[in-house]
Amino acid sequence: MSVDQATVRRVAHLARIAVTEDEVAHLQGELNAILAFVEQLGEVDTSGVEPMTSVIPMTLPLRADVVSDGGYAERVLANAPAADDGFFAVPKVVE
Secondary structure, eight states: OOOOHHHHHHHHHHTTOOOOHHHHHHHHHHHHHHHHHHHHHHTSOOTTOOOOSSSSOOOOOOOOOOOOOTTOHHHHHTTSSOEETTEEOOOOOOO
16 A cells, blocks of 8 residues: 555545645655554464463452441541431432
């Protein structure tokens, strides 16, 4: 794939980059080199390669999925404007 000067101007406009006419030819060469490199990556055979999220194998530490109250209900209720029998007390809003 080859990029022409009109495409360079269009990409610069879309990226909101001010490009002078002197820079267009240089950027055309750089964009063509980048696209050539990307085409080379397409030639690599990755059929036997597993997808990975890291370059080294690792597993994340897991904790037990246990439901608990946190063990400090008194400290939580200390922030409440009103509490009753271990619960937040709120005004009745529905008749």
